[in-house]
Amino acid sequence: MGDIVELKRELLKDVDLAEQLLGRERPVKTEVEIRGKITRSMVEEISRIKKEPDWMRRLRLRSLELFYKLPWPKWLTGIEVLDLDEMVYYAKPEAERASSWDELPKEIREYYEKLGLPELEARFLAGLVGVFDSETVYARIKKYLEEKGVIVLPMEEAVQKYPDLVKQYFMRVFPPSDHKFAALHGALWSGGTFIYVPPGVKIREPIESFFLIGRSGEGQFEHSLIVAGEGAYVEWIEGCSAPRLSRFSFHDGMVEAYAHRNATIKIITVQNWSKDVINLNNKRAIAEEGARVDWVEGSIGSKITYVYPSTILKGDNSATRSAVVTIAKGPYLKDSGSKVVHVGKNTRSQIINKTISADGGINVYRGIVRVVRGARNATANVECESLILDDKSKAHTYPHNQVDEPTASVNHEATTGRLTEQQLFYLTSRGLTEDEAKSLIVLGFLEDVLRELPFEYATVLTKVVQLEFSEYGAFG
Amino acid sequence: MGLEVVNLTAKVGDKIVLRNVSLKVDYGAVHVIMGPNGSGKSSLAYVIMGRPIYEVLEGDILLDGESIKDLPTEERALKGIFLAQQDPPQVPGVRLSSLIITFTNKKLGAKDLTRPKDPSVIKRMYEVATKLGLPREILQREVNVGFSGGEKKRSEILQAMLFDAKIVIFDEPDSGLDIDGLRIVADYIKSLRDAGKGVMLITHYARLLNYVKPDKVTVLLDGKVAATGGPELAQLVEEKGYAYLRAKIAKGGGSTGV
Incomplete structure (x- = not known):
């Protein structure tokens, strides 16, 4: 308990980048909220709310059994700050799914606007899916995708509309038996994006999903699944953020990708959770003959992150090819590694x-x-x-x-x-503050990875790095 | 006006490196600091520049009459002091061009330090590099990483030229330079003097002084000012060596104007 108090104290004095962007948590009305001990009836209720087919309900319950049975993974240290019996495991915001920004409730729309997403979407993306807390609140894809038979849907909608397709892959790439929290994810998953690109179809504009956690003490378990048919090409960008929260929230998301023969899947993540999110990612892809899967992960925010694109x-x-960049600045832990x-x-x-x-x-x-x-x-x-x-x-x-x-x-x-004292002195003697000097060194260190990102995202990441190393916000 | 060091005593760690040092660098003049290894020449440069591992125990540093003793290094730089280091550190990841763009932006008060506020700086940095006998591609290399001794010296000069300070401190710009390099450094120092800038030139040997005639010479021994004078003092040191000066001081019991 002492540790938690200590951690919280650290968090309170810390300047938070996500907070700079999104401010503090604000109340957002919820239609349904499920909290408390993780039980069978909780899992069944989530399945019922989502009107799921029986196979998915059974997959959830099987995962729950595994969650009870499996030991705590040894590498998952620090997660104890969460009280798993007290969290909100499902929160459906009071908002109909929107396909234009005006339809969203103001308090949710503001978050996305502060992140600059509507503008980015118009300029750069083939489609955008916004998940707030446990549900998709915004989804729009450009018309040409539909014409080519590309499917971009909130995960639960895909389960209902294309059960046979989804069932072939869903938690087959990353089975719930892998570890205790993959199992928990299987039991409680909600939100996320399903993308299917038919054979031979190449989508050059990226599709983006953006995940927001809007409340304290929440668990977010979004599940995304990307399938590229033979010879297909798709780029998916995943962004995450949260306003400053008053208690820790937990993110236990999953990304599964399946690249069929000669297909290419590119997955780019810019993670910028606020510093009170414990962030566990389960990411795995399978590449068939001649296929290619590329991961780029920029992990900036969160209290603790565990991320292993595999x-x-x-x-x-x-x-x-997997390029992972992690920044731990302050009392934070980044545990990463590609597999x-x-x-x-x-x-x-x-x-x-x-x-x-x-x-x-x-x-x-x-x-x-x-x-x-x-x-x-x-x-x-x-x-x-x-x-x-x-x-x-x-x-x-x-x-x-x-x-x-x-x-x-x-x-x-x-x-x-x-970074040595000599280097820091050298750069400050050229008129740079220590923070500017550090930012210059960090950007130089990241240059080759930044160069590979689409321009828009390299710019975002550069800004983020500069902000991280600029206590007075004078940069950028 | 100019840079003034007043009764300066400073330490690094537990070691006193400067004892009651006073000297002045005037605009339009070259002040040469000489002394054997470990006499406090580089320490003096670092203390003037405010390197944090050095602590000023007594005395003051004035730029145009105002104390800069308590300012952080970057503010001293922005007020117009540039230090060309003797052995500048490698800065992996940072290209020389990025460093130059960043500091010229900083001097121009740009908000975004990454994109050049004044695009002409790019053309200028290549021109100056060529003038200094540096390969153009050095600007795309990481600062001092894999640079030869001569390239490091020239890169410091390149930065000094583009930084355009009013007081330039050169810490042994001549060591490890060939004759062409020496001429380039000497010409630059002379052009600074002609342009009314103040130059503090730290050198171990008088070799460079064959090309630049100093206005003032100060010799440091054991962190103290041992002698002050004009070009003839440098000549004396060159002919008779530091041991002679040391013996002379021991006899005379204090610092001396020769």
Whole structure:
């Protein structure tokens, strides 16, 4: 208990980037709210509200059993600050699903406007889905997507409209049996986006989903599933944020992706939760023959984040690239690491992990490369770079390689850079404040990853980094 | 007017590195600071620039009559003091061009430091690099990473030129430079003097002084001002060495004007 009080004290004095953007939590009317102990009847009620087919109800209940049975994962430290018997596990805001911004209740619309989403959508996106608390409040996709047979739907709507399609993939890429909180996710999932791109269809404009947590003590369990048919191409951008909350909220989301033969799926996440969100991500993709799955993860906010974009290179000649950038500035923990399993022949993976620790922040890299026997000529390159900006901050790297195929080649490079007194003095002697100097170093450190992002997102991420390192907000 | 150091005593860690040092850098003049290794030359430059690991115990630092002793390093820089370091650190990830754009933006009071507020700076940085005998691509390289000794010196000069300060401190700009490099540095120092800037030139040997005739010379020994004078003092040091000066002071019992 003492620890929690201590944590809260730290949080209160801290300047929060998400708070700068979104302010403090404001009341939003809810139509339905389910809170308290996690029970079978709670899970059944969520299923009932969503008018789910029986297979989904059973999947939820099976997941709940697993949640009860499975042990607490050892790597999930810090999650104890949550009182799992006291949280709101389902909150449906009092809002009809809107397909234009005017239809949204003002207090919800304001959040999205502050994030600049309506403008971004008009300029840049093929479609946008907005999830607030547990439900989708906004969804609109450009007409040409429908004409090409692309499906972009809130997850629960997809379950009802395309049960056979969804059922083939849903929690088959990331089964609930994986760990206790994957199981909890399976039991309580709500919200999220389903994307299906038919064979041969290439969508060059990205589709974005934006997740907002609007209240304290909430659990958000959104589930997104992206399926690309043979030869298809799709880019999905995921953004998350929250206003400053008075108690910890919990995010236990899941992303599953399935790239069929020669398909390409690109997933970009810009995570900027406020600093009272405990953020657990379950992300996994399967790539069939010749397919490609790319992950870019920019993890800025949250109190604690656990994020491990993972790809199973199932088919021959499939490939993946995962670039994860995490910033832990202040009393925060980022536990990250990409995971790749090479199953097919000639599979290729590239993992780039960059962490920035400042003001007592801690980064942990926990990646895995597995090459199973028979994955002939598989190649994996792992680059871990840590930047530590002061003596109070830490970075730990725990790479794990398991190579059971003699023809495979796995390279791992890890470097740690520490901002030295000499460097800081040098840059301040050029007229930069310490924060500006740090921001310059951080942006330089991230340059190669930023360059790969779509321009709009590189700009957003650059701004975010500058804000993080600018106590007076003079930057940008 | 100019930069004035008044009765300055300073330490780094537990070590006193400057003892009661006073000197003046006037505009339109070159003030050479000489002394053997460990005599406090670089410490003096760092203390003037406000490096946080140094602590001023007594005395003051004045720029145009105003104390800058309690200002953070960046404000001293923005008030017009530039330090070209003897051995500048590597700054991985930061391109030389980004550093130059950032500090010129800062000087212009730009809000966004990343995009050049005055686009002509880009053209200028390439011109100056060429003039200094630096390959153009050095601007795209990370600051001082993999730079040769001569490239580091020239990069410091390049930054000094673009920073355009009114007081420029050079900490051994000549060590490790070939004859062409020496000429370039000397010409630049002379042009600064001609333009009415104040130059504090720290040097171990008098070699550079064959190209630039100093207006004033101060010799530091053990953190103290051992001698002050004109070009002839530099000549004396060059001919007789620091040991001679030290012996002379021991006899005379204090600092000396030669």
